[in-house]
Amino acid sequence: MDHLYLRAKNGDLDAEQKIYQLLFARFKIVAKHRIGDHEDAKDVAQDACMTVLRKYKSEIYTISFEAWAYGVLRMKIGNYIQLARTRRECRAPDNSTERADDCSNEERYLALQGRLSNCLRKLVRKHPRYARVLNLIYQGYRTDEISERLSVKPNNVHVILSRGRSLLRSCLEMGSV
Amino acid sequence: MSQCTNPKVGILLHGYELHALTDPETEQFELHMLECEKCFHELNSFEQEAAVLAGDTEVRDLMDAACPEQPEAKSSLAALWRYLWPNVPVIFKPAIGYLLALLMIIPAYQGFKKPIQPGFREGAETVYLTALRSIEERTFSKQSSKEVNLQFYLEDYAPDRRYQIIVRFEDSSIVYDNSDFHGYQRDGQGYGTLQTQALSRMKAGKYRLSISWRRSDSSIQTREYPFRIED
Numbered sequence: 001m002d003h004l005y006l007r008a009k010n011g012d013l014d015a016e017q018k019i020y021q022l023l024f025a026r027f028k029i030v031a032k033h034r035i036g037d038h039e040d041a042k043d044v045a046q047d048a049c050m051t052v053l054r055k056y057k058s059e060i061y062t063i064s065f066e067a068w069a070y071g072v073l074r075m076k077i078g079n080y081i082q083l084a085r086t087r088r089e090c091r092a093p094d095n096s097t098e099r100a101d102d103c104s105n106e107e108r109y110l111a112l113q114g115r116l117s118n119c120l121r122k123l124v125r126k127h128p129r130y131a132r133v134l135n136l137i138y139q140g141y142r143t144d145e146i147s148e149r150l151s152v153k154p155n156n157v158h159v160i161l162s163r164g165r166s167l168l169r170s171c172l173e174m175g176s177v
Numbered sequence: 178m179s180q181c182t183n184p185k186v187g188i189l190l191h192g193y194e195l196h197a198l199t200d201p202e203t204e205q206f207e208l209h210m211l212e213c214e215k216c217f218h219e220l221n222s223f224e225q226e227a228a229v230l231a232g233d234t235e236v237r238d239l240m241d242a243a244c245p246e247q248p249e250a251k252s253s254l255a256a257l258w259r260y261l262w263p264n265v266p267v268i269f270k271p272a273i274g275y276l277l278a279l280l281m282i283i284p285a286y287q288g289f290k291k292p293i294q295p296g297f298r299e300g301a302e303t304v305y306l307t308a309l310r311s312i313e314e315r316t317f318s319k320q321s322s323k324e325v326n327l328q329f330y331l332e333d334y335a336p337d338r339r340y341q342i343i344v345r346f347e348d349s350s351i352v353y354d355n356s357d358f359h360g361y362q363r364d365g366q367g368y369g370t371l372q373t374q375a376l377s378r379m380k381a382g383k384y385r386l387s388i389s390w391r392r393s394d395s396s397i398q399t400r401e402y403p404f405r406i407e408d
Contacts, residue, residue: 001212023211029220030207033193066211109229116229117239124243131240134230137197138237144199151264161191165223172226 005065009057016053024049027073034077044080048073119171123164130164133157182213190216194227325379327371329402331360333392334367340390342369347383381407 001022007015027045035041052069059068124131136146143161147154170176181187186209192198193206210216220227230236261272331340340360344353353371360369369388386402 025221026211026217029210029217029224033196033203033207064212067208070208070211112225113229113233113235116226116233117236120236120239121243124240131243134195135240137195138240141197142199143192143197143202146197147264151259153264155188158188158192161195161197162188165191165194168226168230169223 001066002064005056020049020053023052023069030070030073031077035080040080044076045073048076051076115172116168119168122171122176123167127160127164127167129160130167133160134164179214181215183209187213187216190219194220194223195231325372325406327386327404329369329386329388331367331369331388331390332398332400333390334360334362336362338390340369340388342371343387343389344371345385345387352379352384379406 001019004015004019004022008019024045027048028042031044031048032038032041035044048069051072055072056065056069120131132150133146136149137143141149143157144154147157150157186205189198189202189206189209193203198206206216210220261275262270267273327344338360339356340358341356342353342358343351343355346352358369360367362368383403383405386404387399388401389397389399392398
């Protein structure tokens with residue numbers, strides 16, 4: 001993204017457009033991860049992108065462009081959360097809302113849920129450690145707490161999750177673990 | 178698809194999807210994702226599945242039923258193992274420290290436990306007599322119930338050489354006389370040892386140990402060690 005930034009700074013409008021597209025897609029994911037609500041996350045991401053494009057030419061910073069842009073997004077997310085608390089309009093992250101937002105219809109969601117459940121049943125036998133870690137995450141433990149509980153290094157927990165994810169993805173695509 | 182630009186951070190991906198990372202890890206991964214095409218693509222393409230995996234109650238119930246939480250080991254053996262081998266770098270593990278201490282203590286104990294020298298009486302106090310140019314008296318204070326070993330150097334030691342050993346009391350009386358004395362060699366040095374079994378019970382006073390031997394040129398060489406015993 002640095003080369004796009006340099007081109008945009010020199011007046012390349014195509015590069016600026018490309019930066020907006022790249023940032024918006026990524027900002028949406030981060031905002032949704034932190035806020036929960038899909039629509040609000042899109043709004044926050046869009047607001048952050050507009051701020052970045054408005055200020056990037058005149059802003060003087062010593063860190064990388066991505067780090068600065070990430071800081072802008074964090075600030076927008078913080079503002080949103082503060083405003084939502086003040087107005088008490090923020091909805092708590094709602095699974096049912098995510099269902100409606102993330103899947104086009106209930107049937108598609110249920111189909112996905114069914115396939116995921118089948119794969120997880122197979123995965124429990126093939127990779128019990130992943131199942132154990134996943135269960136602990138559902139109980140509210142973070143990865144550092146899980147590593148202490150299981151007496152393994154924190155990196156091992158991430159490796160277990162990474163391998164489990166690969167197997168899960170493989171099962172969803174091909175039907176077997 | 179391109180490779181992850183930083184695999185050490187990229188490995189946090191699934192933890193991020195499941196909202197299981199610590200705050201610093203979350204920030205680290207989000208910043209990484211802004212510049213890593215592979216991680217962004219992975220996140221984007223698995224977004225719906227990850228949302229179901231992270232938030233669906235039926236999936237959670239399924240995992241809870243399939244993998245019930247195991248109780249923590251309460252046994253003392255497990256607790257001892259956790260103490261000796263915690264989740265820290267190897268050099269900080271107590272088990273390694275104890276092992277190193279044991280490896281040092283055993284040879285040290287062997288060193289302290291001196292082997293019994295020929296002629297040494299175990300349990301006796303030992304007077305070490307050395308020839309000093311100033312002929313300083315060695316003074317030894319002994320407990321009356323203890324026996325005494327006298328140990329001294331033998332010059333020109335050779336296995337077949339015989340020494341004459343005479344111990345005189347301060348009144349010039351001869352306490353010990355042996356003209357066919359054998360010594361022994363240790364670490365390239367000749368030693369002689371007299372036990373009080375060979376001497377009469379040593380009383381307090383001044384003594385003089387005299388060592389004589391015939392040299393290779395047939396001359397007689399004599400060394401004397403003054404020493405004192407006090408009650």
